[in-house]
Amino acid sequence: MGITVDTYSMQETVEHIRQAVEGQFQIRVVTANPEMIYASERNKRLNRLINSADIVTADGIGVVWAAKRLGTPGLERVTGIDLVQAMFPIAHVGQWRIFFLGGKPGVAEQAANRVALKNPGITWEAMNGYFSAEEEPGVLDKIRHFQPDVLLVGLGAPHQEYWITKHPGLASVSIGVGGSFDALAGLVVRAPKRVQELHVEWLYRLWKEPWRWKRQTVLPRFVLKIFWQSFRSRR
Numbered sequence: 001m002g003i004t005v006d007t008y009s010m011q012e013t014v015e016h017i018r019q020a021v022e023g024q025f026q027i028r029v030v031t032a033n034p035e036m037i038y039a040s041e042r043n044k045r046l047n048r049l050i051n052s053a054d055i056v057t058a059d060g061i062g063v064v065w066a067a068k069r070l071g072t073p074g075l076e077r078v079t080g081i082d083l084v085q086a087m088f089p090i091a092h093v094g095q096w097r098i099f100f101l102g103g104k105p106g107v108a109e110q111a112a113n114r115v116a117l118k119n120p121g122i123t124w125e126a127m128n129g130y131f132s133a134e135e136e137p138g139v140l141d142k143i144r145h146f147q148p149d150v151l152l153v154g155l156g157a158p159h160q161e162y163w164i165t166k167h168p169g170l171a172s173v174s175i176g177v178g179g180s181f182d183a184l185a186g187l188v189v190r191a192p193k194r195v196q197e198l199h200v201e202w203l204y205r206l207w208k209e210p211w212r213w214k215r216q217t218v219l220p221r222f223v224l225k226i227f228w229q230s231f232r233s234r235r
């Protein structure tokens with residue numbers, strides 16, 4: 001579908017992030033889920049934006065499956081929430097500065113607080129994701145003033161990806177993390193480990209948040225596209 005996904009494992013992705021923070025160079029990370037990849041086929045801007053990221057991870061079992069079907073087996077699932085959770089202990093050791101931007105008022109603070117309780121080496125600042133165009137300069141000032149090593153943007157995909165590219169240079173590492181703050185704050189409970197291992201977390205999410213069904217109708221369409229593509233390439 002025109003998207004290149006990196007084959008980095010979770011550990012390798014975190015290592016790239018660590019190198020960017022320590023070397024003080026700037027990278028942008030996109031965790032690409034099937035919805036985004038599917039939408040990018042018709043949306044050239046989104047396509048460019050994903051492909052121009054420094055790291056594109058396979059966010060979800062659908063992407064891992066698609067890669068296998070198209071000839072790249074063994075990809076590791078690197079979701080936004082899992083990635084930040086793997087990164088926090090490294091951030092703690094390195095005493096990084098992390099800005100949490102996104103979510104309803106109070107959620108990013110609650111998420112950051114909980115993260116910092118376990119990882120006290122982290123210095124953080126937070127801001128909710130519901131600001132107007134008039135308020136945006138104030139948000140940018142707050143981020144610049146804080147000088148984060150890592151900027152986590154949880155405004156929902158693909159809005160957060162547009163936002164990050166529109167405002168480059170705010171941090172060494174910028175990552176779009178979707179609804180991760182809701183999970184980090186404990187407001188959304190993730191599927192039990194066993195369900196995650198069975199690769200049906202999406203089904204659990206649909207059960208818990210049934211209003212998402214409309215978005216998830218993309219999944220069967222994504223699967224059909226991949227089947228069609230692998231069938232054509234075999235012929």
Ligand code: UDP
Nearest residue numbers: 102103104129130154155156157178179182
């Ligand atoms: N959100 C936000 N500002 C907005 C719209 C959404 O901060 O203008 C937040 C919302 O509160 C939620 C996240 O963005 O925390 C989107 O979560 P969702 O699970 O829908 O996104 P996904 O992980 O699927 O990208």
